[in-house]
Amino acid sequence: MPQNQLKKKFRLGEVIAEKVVTIVAFFSLAMITLIFVFVFRETLPIFYGADAEASSVPAQIEQQETYGGEGVQEVAMQSKTSSHDTEGIASIDNLTGTTWQPVSGKPKFGIVPLVLGSLKVSLIAVLFAVPIAILAALFTSSFAPKWAKELMKPAIEILAGIPSVVIGFFALIVLASLIQNIFGYQYRLNAFVGGVALSFAVIPIIYSITEDAISRVPGSLTEASLALGASKWETAIYVVLPAATPGIFAAVLLGIGRAFGETMIVLMATGNAAMLSASLFEPVRTMSATIGAEMAEVVFGETHYNVLFLIGSILFLFTFVLNAIAELFVRQRMMKKFQGI
Amino acid sequence: MKKTTISILAVIIGLVSFGFAPNGEIITVKGSDTMVILAQRWAENYMSSHPDVTIQVTGGGSGTGISALINGTTDICDASRPMKQSEREKLKLRFNTLGVEIKSARDGLAVYVQESNPVKELTLQQLKEIYTGKITNWKQVGGSDAKIILYSRENNSGTYVYFKDNVLEGEDYAASAQNMPGTAAVVNAVSKDKNGIGYGGAAYGKGIRFVKIKRDADSPAYEPNKESVMSGNYPISRFLYMYTRSKPTGALKDYIDWILSSEGQTVVSTVGYFPVK
Known part of the structure; x- marks a missing residue:
């Protein structure tokens, strides 16, 4: 019975392959959970254990050894004792304050300007990106001749592939001067420049998901509309676009998520001053840029370190909620409402 | 077919590990971005006259370097600021030393x-x-x-x-x-x-x-x-500092002595900083 044996062997391989795929899938799920748990665990000391730790460290000051210092002339302003050896206290009052001065004699961890900064820059980016990306997607899927479509799609996909540090550098050197010359405001680097630069990163995301959504609109709808005498433009605006609304909504939400989490572009282009102001043309400091800039040199286990993780948790929750809305709400509810097909 | 693949792999792995194989003493230096060019220049000059010593330099920032010193992953830490009291306490908990401060250049x-x-x-x-x-x-x-x-x-x-x-x-x-x-x-x-x-x-x-x-x-x-x-x-x-966990000995001491010698201090001037003495 050689044939029978062959069949059995084949099935064994199949079972193994299936198990491997399952394990890999669950592995990525486990990774996300672990990251989630890790980020939150590092946040916890803000709310617990902070005072217990403070009392356990004895306040002894001993002289540090030096080496090779003979004949080195001390200069008048040398080595003043660092003014910020004290660890800050992250009370709720301090965290909800409006000053972000984490390296200070009295550290101030007010995250309000950072949250507002993130929202401001993301809003500007999305306001720029949404019309451009949706209109571009509508053009390529409904109006563009074949050659234009074949040119535009890869071009925008290449835009998605540009490393964000390159976009940031471009904004820092070129875009900032350009926009300043047009508007003539005082601060060269500001929320507006950052938002415009950020929209370069958001456009490809919104574009490609919107494009998918539009091309998934059943051909029967377009054909029916055209057959009833509607023009190409009327069909696109009144039939195709509404039918694709759930997908476009999801695209916009994912775009906001990307804008919110993007670090390098805002770090380079927004000026990074944690100031509270309603003006679009003043510098801002975003949450992601704050983590990106400060995490590398923070003293591990200090309050500042924990507060950075708290900001990370907020970012994580925000993008998580956005993605969840995009997935659940849009897929389940809006699909039914708009696509009663 | 399989055999050739395996032998090629073996050769590659052999070559790679040979390439990374350190000859003699290794000294790792990590820390301040301000000092990273200076540290690299020191390392290059020193290694060309002392081929038996390998010096690996990485940046990352003063705080990163001091953390590495506390965690025992670097021999020398470069810092453009003095060590904080809290950092010294952490070093003491880990290695029971307060660290040794070396003023290596002026900025x-x-x-x-x-x-x-x-x-x-x-x-x-x-x-x-x-x-x-x-x-x-x-x-x-x-x-x-x-x-x-x-x-x-x-x-x-x-x-x-x-x-x-x-x-x-x-x-x-x-x-x-x-x-x-x-x-x-x-x-x-x-x-x-x-x-x-x-x-x-x-x-x-x-x-x-x-x-x-x-x-x-x-x-x-x-x-x-x-x-x-x-x-x-x-x-x-200000001074630019180097820190070690304990009083330097052996190859580490030779390197630090060389940095503080007139030869090492000449390098400081070529990079745009100023010698300590």
């Missing part, structure tokens, strides 16, 4: 404005008031009637901390001070902003001008250069 912290800016000199007091937000217009320090745009470094930088401790005397920076990721970014921003002011190492500069600094209103103003920094006349200068 003059320059204050930059754009070339077209009419302000030529500032006192330390004026500089402090500008950066804490008490002076907000160039007119108040003898310039044109325009708002002062402040450029600062990120708060993870040793330079930020030094400037805050010694020029601002511990006070907070004004909220409108823009934090730039690196000295080059500060220089670039100031060179494009006619109302901007920034600070950073004296080694940088194109499109910008150094402001002469006076200790107080009556004393003479100095630009950061070798004489003014070495003599202590230039008021904003």
Whole structure:
């Protein structure tokens, strides 16, 4: 019975392959959970254990050894004792304050300007990106001749592939001067420049998901509309676009998520001053840029370190909620409402 | 077929591991980004005359370097600021030593404005008031009637901390001070902003001008250069440090002695910093 044996062997391989795929899938799920748990665990000391730790460290000051210092002339302003050896206290009052001065004699961890900064820059980016990306997607899927479509799609996909540090550098050197010359405001680097630069990163995301959504609109709808005498433009605006609304909504939400989490572009282009102001043309400091800039040199286990993780948790929750809305709400509810097909 | 693949793999792995195989002593150096070019230059020069020693240099920042020293993953830590008390306590908990501080070079912290800016000199007091937000217009320090745009470094930088401790005397920076990721970014921003002011190492500069600094209103103003920094006349200068866990011995001691020798200190001058003695 050689044939029978062959069949059995084949099935064994199949079972193994299936198990491997399952394990890999669950592995990525486990990774996300672990990251989630890790980020939150590092946040916890803000709310617990902070005072217990403070009392356990004895306040002894001993002289540090030096080496090779003979004949080195001390200069008048040398080595003043660092003014910020004290660890800050992250009370709720301090965290909800409006000053972000984490390296200070009295550290101030007010995250309000950072949250507002993130929202401001993301809003500007999305306001720029949404019309451009949706209109571009509508053009390529409904109006563009074949050659234009074949040119535009890869071009925008290449835009998605540009490393964000390159976009940031471009904004820092070129875009900032350009926009300043047009508007003539005082601060060269500001929320507006950052938002415009950020929209370069958001456009490809919104574009490609919107494009998918539009091309998934059943051909029967377009054909029916055209057959009833509607023009190409009327069909696109009144039939195709509404039918694709759930997908476009999801695209916009994912775009906001990307804008919110993007670090390098805002770090380079927004000026990074944690100031509270309603003006679009003043510098801002975003949450992601704050983590990106400060995490590398923070003293591990200090309050500042924990507060950075708290900001990370907020970012994580925000993008998580956005993605969840995009997935659940849009897929389940809006699909039914708009696509009663 | 399989055999050839395996043998090729074996050869590659062999070559790679041979390539990485250290010959003799390895010294790892990690820390301050301000010092990374200097540290690399030291390492290159030292290795060419001492082929039996391998020195690996990485940046990351003063805080990162000190953490690595505490975690035991580096032999030498470069830092552009002195170690904090809390960091020394952590080192003591781990290795029961307080660390050894080696002053390895001197840096003059320059204050930059754009070339077209009419302000030529500032006192330390004026500089402090500008950066804490008490002076907000160039007119108040003898310039044109325009708002002062402040450029600062990120708060993870040793330079930020030094400037805050010694020029601002511990006070907070004004909220409108823009934090730039690196000295080059500060220089670039100031060179494009006619109302901007920034600070950073004296080694940088194109499109910008150094402001002469006076200790107080009556004393003479100095630009950061070798004489003014070495003599202590230039008021904003600092040491660049190296830290080891315990008193250096063996190859480590030879390397540090070489850095402090006139040969090592010549390298300091070529990179744009100033020798310690």
